[in-house]
Amino acid sequence: MSDLPTSAPPVNAETKPYWDGTAEGVLRMPRCDDCGLVIFYPRSICPGCRSRNTTWVELSGRGSVYSYTVTRRIGGRWQKHTPLVIAYVELDEGPRMLTNLVDCDPESVAIGMPVEVRFDPTGEESAVPRFAPRP
Numbered sequence: 360m361s362d363l364p365t366s367a368p369p370v371n372a373e374t375k376p377y378w379d380g381t382a383e384g385v386l387r388m389p390r391c392d393d394c395g396l397v398i399f400y401p402r403s404i405c406p407g408c409r410s411r412n413t414t415w416v417e418l419s420g421r422g423s424v425y426s427y428t429v430t431r432r433i434g435g436r437w438q439k440h441t442p443l444v445i446a447y448v449e450l451d452e453g454p455r456m457l458t459n460l461v462d463c464d465p466e467s468v469a470i471g472m473p474v475e476v477r478f479d480p481t482g483e484e485s486a487v488p489r490f491a492p493r494p
């Protein structure tokens with residue numbers, strides 16, 4: 360668990376299984392039954408083929424850094440957490456998530472670096488997925 364600010368998200372019928380998964384420590388997303396696309400952000404219609412046939416699946420929580428930036432100056436409650444890493448992580452199953460990298464030296468981050476998910480509880484039956492380097 361990181362010490363980054365962690366706010367509870369708005370939850371609706373389309374995203375509830377995703378957020379329930381985060382509270383359980385599992386990355387869960389819908390997968391299209393017709394074209395196989397793993398869908399993120401979670402929604403009931405496949406953005407690849409417009410099918411409404413989707414099934415929730417549990418993902419490995421593993422991926423790699425697709426892109427990142429190191430933020431060195433920021434205001435408000437994030438200020439004391441600089442430098443911090445904002446990254447796109449490409450999951451092994453395909454989707455890319457905008458997230459933070461945690462438990463790492465920002466100067467050691469590289470594109471393609473293997474990472475795995477960590478969950479920071481919001482205190483409201485959800486958690487924010489963030490990623491850390493994996494050995």
Ligand SMILES: [Zn+2]
Pocket residue numbers: 391392393394395396405406407408409410
């Ligand atoms: Zn599809």
